[in-house]
Amino acid sequence: MALSKIWVLAEAADGKVATSTLEILTKARTLADTVECVYGGGDADAIAGTLGAHGASKVLATGDLTGRLAGVPVASAIAAAVAAGTGPDAVIAATSYDGRDIMGRLSVKLDKTVITNNVDLEVDGDSLVTTEPVFGGSTLVKTKFTAGGPYLVLVRPKSFAAEESGGGAAAVDTLAVPDTGATGTAKVVNRHVEERTGPSLDEAAIVVSGGRGLGEAAKYEMIEDLAKLLGGAPGASRAIVDAGWVPYSYQVGQTGKVVKPTVYIAAGISGATQHMVGMKGSKNIIAINKDAEAPIFSIADLGIVGDVHKVLPALLDALKARG
Amino acid sequence: MNIVVCVKQIPDPAEPGALDPNTKTLKRDGKLILDESDSYGVEMALQLADAAGGGEVTLVSMAPNSETSGLRTALAMGAAKSVLVSDPALSGTDALGTAKILAAAIKRVEGADLILTATESSDGYTGTVPEQIAELLGLPSITFAKSIAIDGGTVKVQRQTEAGYDECEAPLPAVVSVTAGVVEPRYPSFKGIMAAKSKPVDEVDCAALGIDPGSVGWAGGGQEIVTVEAAPAREAGEVVEDDGTGFEKIVAFLDNLKVI
Secondary structure (H helix, E strand, C coil): CCEEEEEEEECEECCEECHHHHHHHHHHCCCEEEEEEEECCCCHHHHHHHHHHCCCCEEEECCCCCCECCHHHHHHHHHHHHHCCCCCCEEEEECCHHHHHHHHHHHHHHCCCEEEEECEEEEECCEEEEEEEECCCCEEEEEEECCCCCEEEEECCCCCCCCCCCCCCCEEEECCCCCCHHHHCCEEEEEEECCCCCCCCCCCCEEEEECHHHCCHHHHHHHHHHHHHCCCEEEECHHHHHCCCCCHHHEECCCCECCCCCEEEEECCCCCHHHHHHHCCCCEEEEEECCCCCHHHHCCCEEEECCHHHHHHHHHHHHHHHC | CCEEEECCEEECCCCCCCECCCCCCECCCCCEEECHHHHHHHHHHHHHHHHCCCCCEEEEEEECCCCCHHHHHHHHHCCCEEEEEECHHHCCCCHHHHHHHHHHHHHCCCCCCEEEEECCCCCCCCCCHHHHHHHHHCCCEEEEEEEEEEECCEEEEEEECCCEEEEEEEECCEEEEECCCCCCCCCCCHHHHHHHCCCCEEEECHHHHCCCHHHCHHHHCCEEEEEEEECCCCCCCEEEECCCCHHHHHHHHHHHCCCC
């Protein structure tokens, strides 16, 4: 059995489709006869080729949303299509800033539950069954939609591998945004792009994360230095994000980003379940912590029981010496 | 400047969580505490009310029992009062049901100029409730705030993005979700803790809010848990005590993977 039609929320920046969108498309085409994308933007032509190559037959675009936050207009456009009888059986989005905004708004407009934080999806009859990891990923909970569609699903990035389907460019069509009234009055007045020298946390082959064991905010510099030397990205445990040492966007874990790099280095991180769910899928894990009982060692391929203030400087020196 | 802050009382994340074998929902029978994620919204609200030269900070929360220990923490920080929706029917409520309850409770607070939430709770972490509340109240919203300022009838927010941040603004009243770590939550003073004991907690049930108990809880969720199973475990590797040469182990490990 397969669903008849799934809509995948497409996200893109500067004409480049988000990897999470391509991952979801790859999965969606195994679940439904027809997979189409909904895109909140005016440059659908620029991404139609990539979306089509990953299985989308159509891109339904709202048109330019510059100056607006995506949540209200995109959800309104989808809800209008559902009301008109042209909607899908399921809408799937990535757990991203805009993905959560859009699905939250949409769930109220359709009065349908949204099942979040999923890492797998399967069709069961005419319904969908989702898989969500809980308790740091030690337990998997499967949940089935029982109240009829459209089924609303948020999927954690990196749950599926993105693969091309060999399809041609997706056809571009319009998804009209109705008048959004008071709800649509939030504006984006300016965008700030922060300079980044290395790869993003999502896409880096090496991630170096720091935690409370660093002792003070200034010591996070060691994490940044090591990430830079290895051509990787710096990350953080929730504890130091909560403490204000680094922004929320650095957070790896249940309430942060999911990363699956080739190498994950956890320095001064004890391994709260909150953190582990975001990084235990890494291919290789190196942990440095002074507490031999720290849970992080139970999943580390290489564990160094030691003081990060001694191990990291020595490691930095050794790597610099190699040139 | 009257500000409503949505807060959640959760099982202590430091304690291992467990699912109730019958309902398959998170066990909440132990002591509940204020979700640390919410302490940033409470602090932000107190600072904004202060900057505006007055106004009240009101907490809104829900719980299946009459739990108030987490609310008292936020009241001790300086919030003036609280609305607590408490009803056995709320057990198993999903994010949408939660938003319906909280939105109805917010309507009981007169003259709310701004509604603050965390970006997600630490136990359920759906991250959808702020937008759901905004939609139910017919209000604009700005999520993932790094900073918030009030300028007349407008809220100005720096919103976290993948690339950096966006400067956003919305007319009041509006809903804004606050990311963790952006303000330093104050520790309740002894005076604050004593004062919190007598601050009003307006406890209401679903009926008082005009909400059909069948539309929330498990019955209202439109979903059922099919299976709960252990995930494949990851094996531990080599763990060595650092004797001053631990870094060499790391270099060798990286070398072996050909990433350096």
